[in-house]
Amino acid sequence: MRLVQLLAVLACALGLAAFLGESSSATASATGGCVSDADGNGYTYAGHQANVAGHGIRATITPSRSLSVAAGHVAGWVGVGGPGQGANGEDAWIQVGIASVEGTAPYLYAEFVRGGRQPQLILLDENLRTGVSRRLAVLETSAQPGSWRVWVDGRPVTKPIRLRGSSGRWAPIATAESWNGGGSGCNMFAFRFERVSVSFGGGGSWRPFVSGHRFLDNGHKLQSLAEAPALGGSYASEPSGSSPLPYAFVASS
Structure with a gap:
């Protein structure tokens, strides 16, 4: 799909994002284990929110199997x-991630909303491959x-984006x-x-993520791979061995 076509598709698919509405009301349908949202907006989630407000978040994200979008x-x-x-x-938020819409290969995107206006989408990369990791952060x-x-x-990959009332609150x-x-x-x-x-500070003062709230709609799965160190210590500069570095989990449907 050409870039201009993909941007038009993404504006429709992501521009209406509910951004973690009431996901707990979703249920698994009787056929095929598919998930449907009882509120009717179609959004479902599997993930975590930190136990503290912070000044940024980062993660290495990998689509670990082919994404299938009906x-x-x-x-x-x-x-x-x-x-x-x-x-x-x-409404105000900023996010970065890997996504796929119906009929497209996975892509890398950023999205932000400020001043209650419509979401703004930035396409960062196209045609991502399954199993390839990207290191992503909002800071x-x-x-x-x-x-x-x-x-x-x-x-x-973006200029500073001003979000009023955001510092140290989210x-x-x-x-x-x-x-x-x-x-x-x-x-x-x-x-x-x-x-x-x-x-824990502007510009990056990183500590392992500790979950304070879990998003898990019926029919989705969360598999913990590595919890944060007991004392919340800093990471080594380079990973060692094949074990995943905390905090680590798999979210799947």
Whole structure:
């Protein structure tokens, strides 16, 4: 699919994102184990929210099997904020992740909402391969509190994005998401999250993620791979061995 066509598709598929609404009301349908949302908006989730507010979140995210989208989209992402979380109760958030919509190969994207306006989508990379990891982060800047940047594979890929009322207020999120448009389409996904971390200061002061809340709709699965160290210690500069680095989990349908 050509870039201009893909951007048009993504604007429709992701621009209506509910961003973690009431996912606990979803149920598994009687046929094929597909998940449907009792609220009718089609959004379901499998992931975690940190137990503390932070100044950023990072993770290595891998689509660990082929993403199958019957309708809408699937995504694995990290981010902060949400509906009504900005200044004066406005919608405000920023996220970065790997996603796929019906009829497209997986792609890398960033999305932000500010001032209660419509979501803004940034396409960062196309035609991603199953099993290939990307290091993704959303991080508040130290020079401009309340301004955030998206990072991919260790480098910034956006300019600072100002989100009023955000500094030090939001508990970061790492989750998989499926949206089937409120219909009966059955979307399938598996995302592996490793080295999930929360920044305790602008510009990056990383500590292992500790889950304070779990998003898990019926029919989805969360498999813990590695918990945070008991004392929340810092990571080594390079991973050693084949074991996943905490915090690590797999979210799948």
